[in-house]
Amino acid sequence: MDDSVLLRVGHRVPAASRLRTSRWRGVRSPHLVGWLFVVPALAMYAAFVLLPLALTVQYSLYRWDGIGPSQWVGLKNYATVLTDPDLVGVILNAFKLIFFFSLIPVGLGLVVASVMQRVARGRFGTVTRTVLFLPQIIPLVAAGIAWKWVLSTSGVVNQVLSAVGLDGVTRAWLGDFDFALPAVGIIGAWVLIGLCTILLLTGMSKIDPALYESARLDGAGAVQEFRSITLPSLRQEIGVCITVTVIAALASFDIVYIATGGGPGLATTVPGLDIYQLAFAGRSVGLASALAVVLFILVLVCVLPIQRLARGDET
């Protein structure tokens, strides 16, 4: 995503400035000026994103424990990673998380944002926005631990269930094969819903109120307004939300690591966790890198179509 932003800067700044500058400075300089603006960001991006990425690709072709001598193994690491019988299940877990990390926050975010847009303006709206956004500024590790308490045997969730006579339903949610993944998913949804709501709300504030007025004159109800005006106008914002949250789901690590550590069994194990274990516990840096590259490609394959769809006719 960051690169797409860079691309646009790379295209547009020179394009815009060309008209003014080309008259007295020649053709090449505007490009130069454009790149000059981009260089600081690009240098950071190169040093902290592109270089590690390239190194990861390089490491994935070696058998290496991170310290000692390495041995060139070609694509063998990829063969090992891709033939791991657990891999499908682990990747599937990441896709299941998309439902919680992506669909729920974006869906609920749309509802909440449009309700707020209609009724909760002024001070109440500010308070609501702040509360919804809070999970974003709490360190994920702290949030994960707090959620672990909430979902534990003696946690709030079970206390409430017991209080309403649902003792039979109580369980150690994060240790249950059927509920651990949804429980982790709900933590993710809690974290991401605020981000999505704020993004969508900002998008809504850009929509021309005249559109709504004329729709109302034509007799459109709230639902129809939402479907015919709000939703199409928010196409880009929704695209950004989905992109960010899908990446969060597929590349999830922190929430899972803190909440369940991948258990029980492999019920909540995701590729990110596998990469961590391979690299730091197993010291198989090559294998871990290969899995990381596979995950990287997987994320690209999922996110690029979303980007294209969201941009639509714009590009």
Added chain:
Amino acid sequence: MSGTDRDGSLTRGGFVRSPRILVTSLALLAMIASACAPGATVAPSASPAPSTALASAPATPASASPSESAAAATPTCGTAPVVLNAYFETGFDIPFKLSAEFTKQFPNVTWNISQDQFSNLMTSTPRLLAGDNPPDLIRLPTMVSLVKDNLLKNLDGYVTAFGWDKWPAAQLAQNRVAADGTRGSGSLYAAGLNYSLTGVFYNKKEAAQIGMTQPPATVAEFEALLAKAKAAKLQPIMAWNASASGGGLAFPLQQLMAAYGPTQPINDWIFQKAGATIDTPTNLTAAQHLQQWIAAGYFNKDTNATEYTDANARFGKGEGVFMFNGDWQDAAYDTAAPGNIGFFVFPSATAGGPVAAMSSPLTYGIAAKAKNADCAAFFLNWVATNPTGRQVDVTVGGSNPGGSTDLAIPPAAAGSIINDTLAAGGPVAKSNGAMDFIANATGTIFAKGWTPELQKMVGGKETPEGLLKAVQAEYRTELAQ
């Protein structure tokens, strides 16, 4: 990292146009980069040549320096000021107390102590050892790969210099690594500050309630007690099995393994001896018993979500008649429930049969490049031989200080569980029943083998046969990597 040149070419090039180009250009870059392999010193592609690759590493392997100094005299800390650079494990008082006492006795030695959680040490130890300021003394989570990378000092010279060869051989075996990378024999690469012991802790009040007057003499007797506890509506066993702390059900499982079969094959498996397997008939019997315990509801219902510290806290508060754990927990139990928690060694399958326990050294090693290796080795020897050092070992650590069998084991405070656990060491030693822990066989066998499989078993999604087969398969895969 030596990446500035590559970084520079990337920024100057500025060719990032679209993700597709990005990917291809990265692949290209990787091709170029693959000309220089990762790792400190390396011959690229085709020629693996591990021996030449090591050429530029500081050639300190084998018994170079210690044997020289050993030949001259027993290594000491001298009289000039020495600052020992040490890495200790957070949460365990014993190395801190020992180092303080050592300085009291040898004022020229002071300490520069860093500390970290065990899990962080797992990941950072290789870098610390390979770094510019290598520790003189460091808590070691694993050894084999560190030895392979020539990061640890070979202590063979000290063994003869200090007379460690006269100690019980089993004490040092776990810290020996052979040339083929198997543990249990070969050169010594670490020493234990003390030697822990596992078994069964029990709540005395609750045990009396179910009519336990003396420790069970057989597994069958123990299982009868479990049944009684269940019938009395008590929690028979408190156990942790959440991924965050690792599958604690491996404790009862390994105790059962040693009750139904010999310990040697288990140790062979842990030490990665050729052809070793965990999938044996007696281990299957053990796994079947564990499954019966699970099915009978002997473990806390939320064991798959229970972490180590929670389980201990709950046991200390009286939840659980029994708990499988080790003597490192002694002091905490003494505080949580003074006088109410006892300990026994897990019984054999047959009355009077050999008993066994997981017993491992609190392992500390010396970096291959350590500046004060002799002094660090002198400290390790002091811990095992000095009366005050041994006393600290017992009172603070709760474990056997090891060393020569001629030396008496210092007494613990009256009424402390430490007395029970120390006494238990006798029968275990007599039947040569010390085992390393099955979770230590490889770097990830616990996280990727035992823990998920045991959790599945708790969830009714794994059979005893499947458990052993899956772990063995994971073991094979990891060794092949």
